[in-house]
Amino acid sequence: MDLNTINAIERPTSRDMLPTWRAGDAYLAGGTWLFSEPQNKLTRLIDLSTLGWEPLQANDKGLEIAATCTIAQLDTFSAPPAWIASPLIGQCCRAFLASFKIWNVATVGGNICMSLPAGPMISLTTALDGELLLWAPGSGQRRMRVADFVKGPVSNELRPGEIARAIHLPLAALTRRTAFRQVSLTNIGRSGALIIGTLDQKGAFVLTVTASTPKPYQFRFDALPGGNELTARIDSGIAGNWFDDIHGLPAWRRDMTLHFAREILAELGGGAR
Ligand SMILES: Cc1cc2nc3c(=O)[nH]c(=O)nc-3n(C[C@H](O)[C@H](O)[C@H](O)COP(=O)(O)OP(=O)(O)OC[C@H]3O[C@@H](n4cnc5c(N)ncnc54)[C@H](O)[C@@H]3O)c2cc1C
Incomplete structure (x- = not known):
């Protein structure tokens, strides 16, 4: 739609050319x-x-994704064979409620900065221990785990004027085995639950819960837990904070999350690749 209050558009070509941040930007x-x-x-x-x-x-440290990388560009990434977590990239790219128009222009950074519960780039980068590089207005920068950045629906740690x-996805995370589950109430609808499990070479297991909760939750274990232990940890960790909107009732989101958690456990425990 037209944004009728916009009276200026800046197109900087370098960090030096970024305009001074002001209210309405x-x-x-x-x-x-x-x-x-x-x-x-605005x-x-x-x-x-x-x-x-x-x-x-x-590179040998992992994958650097520019915030302006589009979902379509990310989906075409061809990973080295040792990066066995890489199928997760395409799975998360396809977890958008998105037409080809969204797919071709929506960016990874835009998805994370929107901080919607059904943000599949949040799911992907949280599950793979992603770290955000944030530029302060003027100069300076800081780094933060995506898991800590997203606080809730359309709420995050971004400060005014920060970009x-x-x-960064670290190499260690890209070489883990992964299992992915996602569900929407409607065909290609917005995700109601998007759950990812990862298992490293030493047997450490991490379950990342997104879309069914207002913000990402992660559950870490030194070894694969039993099903009852896992679901009890999820229930106590999330403590009733299931997301509620038109894309799914909290009780349904909880059921799907616990069901997927058990499936992921079975998949990763079974040695399947
Ligand atoms: C039909 C439709 C379906 C959608 N489906 C989904 C869905 O399934 N899941 C979902 O999460 N979202 C969905 N969205 C919302 C949105 O399209 C996506 O979140 C998308 O990824 C946003 O990315 P963008 O690059 O277009 O961001 P923009 O629209 O350009 O920006 C979004 C917000 O982030 C800020 N921002 C963007 N990039 C940066 C940056 N690098 N640094 C600081 N701030 C930044 C902008 O200022 C703005 O506030 C949908 C939207 C539509 C219209």
Whole structure:
């Protein structure tokens, strides 16, 4: 939709050219959310796409994903064979309620900064121990785990004028075995529960719960737990904080989460790849 209160668009091509942050500003990434509803408090957009960041950089430390990397670009990433967690990338890219228009322009950083419970890039990067690089306005930067960044629906640790620059996925996480489960109430609907399990070479197991809760939850074990132990940990950890909106009732989200948790346990425990 047209954003009628916008009277300026900046297109910086380097960090030095970023304008001084002021009230009424918003960073524009893919614009799929920004242009989907009225933004009456906004007067200026600062386009991040003109900064020209390399979308994906793989090296011996892991994968660097630029915040401006689109879902379509991420989906085409061809991982080294040793990165056995990489099928998770495509699985999470497909967990969007998204037409081809969203798919081609929505960005990884935009999805994380939106901080919706059904943000599949939050699920992916949380499950793979992703770390956000945040640029402070002017200069300076800080790093934060995606798991700690998202606080709840449309709520996160981003400070005024801060930019999500990139997400780093460490090599250790990319070489874990993974299991993925996702459900929506409707065909290609927004996720009601998106659960990911990872198992490292020493047997440590992590379950990441997203979409069924307002923010990501993670449950860590030194070895695969029993089913009852796992579901008890989930229930006590989430403590009734199941998400409630038109995409699913809390009781249904809890049932699906516990069911998927047991399936993931069986899959990773069975040695299947
Ligand atoms: C039909 C439809 C279906 C959708 N389905 C889903 C879905 O299934 N799951 C879901 O999570 N969302 C969904 N969305 C919402 C939205 O499209 C996605 O969250 C998308 O990933 C947002 O990315 P974007 O690059 O388009 O962000 P934008 O719309 O450009 O920006 C979103 C917000 O993040 C801020 N922002 C963006 N990038 C940065 C950055 N690098 N640093 C700091 N701030 C930044 C912007 O200022 C803005 O406030 C849907 C939207 C539509 C219209």
